[in-house]
Amino acid sequence: xxxxxxxxxxxxxxxxxxxxxxxxxxxxxxxxxxxxxxxxxxxxxxxxxxxxxxxxxxxxxxxxxxxxxxxxxxxxxxxxxxxxxxxxxxxxxxxxxxxxxxxxxxxxxxxxxxxxxxxxxxxxxxxxxxxxxxxxxxxxxxxxxxxxxxxxxxxxxxxxxxxxxxxxxxxxxxxxxxxxxxxxxxxxxxxxxxxxxxxxxxxxxxxxxxxxxxxxxxxxxxxxxxxxxxxxxxxxxxxxxxxxxxxxxxxxxxxxxxxxxxxxxxxxxxxxxxxxxxxxxxxxxxxxxxxxxxxxxxxxxxxxxxxxxxxxxxxxxxxxxxxxxxxxxxxxxxxxxxxxxxxxxxxxxxxxxxxxxxxxxxxxxxxxxxxxxxxxxxxxxxxxxxxxxxxxxxxxxxxxxxxxxxxxxxxxxxxxxxxxxxxxxxxxxxxxxxxxxxxxxxxxxxxxxxxxxxxxxxxxxxxxxxxxxxxxxxxxxxxxxxxxxx
Amino acid sequence: xxxxxxxxxxxxxxxxxxxxxxxxxxxxxxxxxxxxxxxxxxxxxxxxxxxxxxxxxxxxxxxxxxxxxxxxxxxxxxxxxxxxxxxxxxxxxxxxxxxxxxxxxxxxxxxxxxxxxxxxxxxxxxxxxxxxxxxxxxxxxxxxxxxxxxxxxxxxxxxxxxxxxxxxxxxxxxxxxxxxxxxxxxxxxxxxxxxxxxxxxxxxxxxxx
Numbered sequence: 001x002x003x004x005x006x007x008x009x010x011x012x013x014x015x016x017x018x019x020x021x022x023x024x025x026x027x028x029x030x031x032x033x034x035x036x037x038x039x040x041x042x043x044x045x046x047x048x049x050x051x052x053x054x055x056x057x058x059x060x061x062x063x064x065x066x067x068x069x070x071x072x073x074x075x076x077x078x079x080x081x082x083x084x085x086x087x088x089x090x091x092x093x094x095x096x097x098x099x100x101x102x103x104x105x106x107x108x109x110x111x112x113x114x115x116x117x118x119x120x121x122x123x124x125x126x127x128x129x130x131x132x133x134x135x136x137x138x139x140x141x142x143x144x145x146x147x148x149x150x151x152x153x154x155x156x157x158x159x160x161x162x163x164x165x166x167x168x169x170x171x172x173x174x175x176x177x178x179x180x181x182x183x184x185x186x187x188x189x190x191x192x193x194x195x196x197x198x199x200x201x202x203x204x205x206x207x208x209x210x211x212x213x214x215x216x217x218x219x220x221x222x223x224x225x226x227x228x229x230x231x232x233x234x235x236x237x238x239x240x241x242x243x244x245x246x247x248x249x250x251x252x253x254x255x256x257x258x259x260x261x262x263x264x265x266x267x268x269x270x271x272x273x274x275x276x277x278x279x280x281x282x283x284x285x286x287x288x289x290x291x292x293x294x295x296x297x298x299x300x301x302x303x304x305x306x307x308x309x310x311x312x313x314x315x316x317x318x319x320x321x322x323x324x325x326x327x328x329x330x331x332x333x334x335x336x337x338x339x340x341x342x343x344x345x346x347x348x349x350x351x352x353x354x355x356x357x358x359x360x361x362x363x364x365x366x367x368x369x370x371x372x373x374x375x376x377x378x379x380x381x382x383x384x385x386x387x388x389x390x391x392x393x394x395x396x397x398x399x400x401x402x403x404x405x406x407x408x409x410x411x412x413x414x415x416x417x418x419x420x421x422x423x424x425x426x427x428x429x430x431x432x433x434x435x436x437x438x439x440x441x442x443x444x445x446x447x448x449x450x451x452x453x454x455x456x457x458x459x460x461x462x463x464x465x466x467x468x469x470x471x472x473x474x475x476x477x478x479x480x481x482x483x484x485x486x
Numbered sequence: 487x488x489x490x491x492x493x494x495x496x497x498x499x500x501x502x503x504x505x506x507x508x509x510x511x512x513x514x515x516x517x518x519x520x521x522x523x524x525x526x527x528x529x530x531x532x533x534x535x536x537x538x539x540x541x542x543x544x545x546x547x548x549x550x551x552x553x554x555x556x557x558x559x560x561x562x563x564x565x566x567x568x569x570x571x572x573x574x575x576x577x578x579x580x581x582x583x584x585x586x587x588x589x590x591x592x593x594x595x596x597x598x599x600x601x602x603x604x605x606x607x608x609x610x611x612x613x614x615x616x617x618x619x620x621x622x623x624x625x626x627x628x629x630x631x632x633x634x635x636x637x638x639x640x641x642x643x644x645x646x647x648x649x650x651x652x653x654x655x656x657x658x659x660x661x662x663x664x665x666x667x668x669x670x671x672x673x674x675x676x677x678x679x680x681x682x683x684x685x686x687x688x689x690x691x692x693x694x695x
Contacts, residue, residue, distance in 0.1 A: 012635070114649075130639075144646070148653065
């Protein structure tokens, strides 16, 4: 009988709690039926809040559980908090939409809960198999959520596209994992790191085999964070999926996948930094350029947000390319601010209704400043912030990653980043111009709903006043980044 | 030893031949039958390697469930397979060229000695000697202890897959008469049976109230 060394179940308490809560809520839903959707949504958000507290009160030092399959440290604490905030806020934001658009089925909050469990497992993965299973749990829930309005053609199309391409990327990931396992003889991250540091067991051939594996893993993870050239699915899925699901895609899974990318590249493959840095450099530049240029021609606001998110991933990767603790700190700050901004922007998009119908065209926003000045103002704040205009929060996100890139001597990357953000500013500011200087189109419906107003106000205040009190985020990100560099 | 080698080659040749037949046979039902043959012979190969558990799983899961499912799909859905395969010869030259180039590249890599493939000797979970612990027991020992976390997580993935299948395909049909056992049990003969005293030669008439 093999005894499990160091089970340490307590370290995984938030995950176990969320999984159990999801199962219980699923049972309630099955027996009560779809009329329980609103209650289940609120309960799910409550469960995420409880998990959030469990993550926060857990001891801060690095601990592994389940014989090294699972790890918690300051980095995982910070990222899990972000993911849980993003997921619970999007759940609440979607309440009105889900009810109005005939999507009020009890599986919706349950699937979001399961996706969150998967994301927490990804963030805490310390083993290639744990990484894969966490990623699959999250992705599978997301495929279903994308196709949740199964009677709408575009939603089904989004789900199918996402599923087929996602399965392909999972195949790449598994292929890469098997290469790495084959050449290091380990799936555990620390053991892989040791094997890589010793040049692989097989002498000169080891690193080549490991390198091929690393490239495949990088491809799969780049797909999950929708970085160029693995971004093709993003605009279609963002446009086709129901808007609350799109908001969820933008807020939570992207952060979890990014956290996974950081942990994999800076953990087991730390020694191969010169090799993966080239990949990250290319992906980062290509994402920033495509995010800035391809968004210009868009007329659908959700497609525009998709290209914008591709660009933002590029900026966040600038910090990783630096490969220093400062760079990682920059990535974490960037992700935090990006989450707040996209939650705010999507609560505006969720409020875009004309005579009870959802509208998604950018031109529908024309003259919003006259019909709903408060919403126009906050949308303008988010757009300016995403463009990176000081003193709004988005500026600081870019500042820290570019500073880290310059410290690491990556001047070219920083210059490309600044240039593309100038180009990107064009389409963000075009929306502001449309809202403030164009003749009003048909006015959007008012009131926009309590939950959307609260989210809008909260994220707006954080975006505007971030410069006044950035210390908590800076200190948290600093500690989180430091825990990845032992 | 010599017998083992012969058996290995028999199984290996049958596996490869069946694999080829899966792709080239015109009748899809024959394809599936050859697939089952390929599974059986690979199970034989597993037994030769001393992995009897994998062999059994291959037969139970792949032959027992997956292949039979394929057979059902092939027979029940009206898919024109010859139409699907229409482009085969058209794409053959390009595909063949790509395949030859890949093969040449692989040979180059291995011939140049750049990738001297010697696999690591340490493995994550070494297989215990088969005469001490049987295969099944060894797998069970690590699956339910060391990898219990992954086992449970994989269960969650399956649960999500099940929810997904129901969410995306299940529709509540209207106008379906369901059996309500409670109602049936609660029926009382007094409410539904009426005894009439029928006089001879008159017949009975029944009028609902």
